[in-house]
Amino acid sequence: MRDESRHFSLYYRQAERRLARPGAARVVRYLLTGEEGRRAACRVDGQIRKLPGFGDVQLLEAFAERALAAA
DSSP states (O other): OHHHHHHHHHHHHHHHHHHTSTTHHHHHHHHTSHHHHHHHHHHHHHHHHTSTTOTTOOSHHHHHHHHHHHO
16 A cells, blocks of 8 residues: 555645646547547546546546536
């Protein structure tokens, strides 16, 4: 559990640092929109749903659906 916490912290800090660059967040958000982005979100959430207790989550899928509806 401690190792996973460290991994999450490392990836979070990396994302935070990289997304602080002008335009980076906009590009990343764009990648999760559209039909291709929705499929990618479904694949990620599909992997997460394989974990015990996570069978019904829709993390990225919910974001992608909102982005498609707003577009």
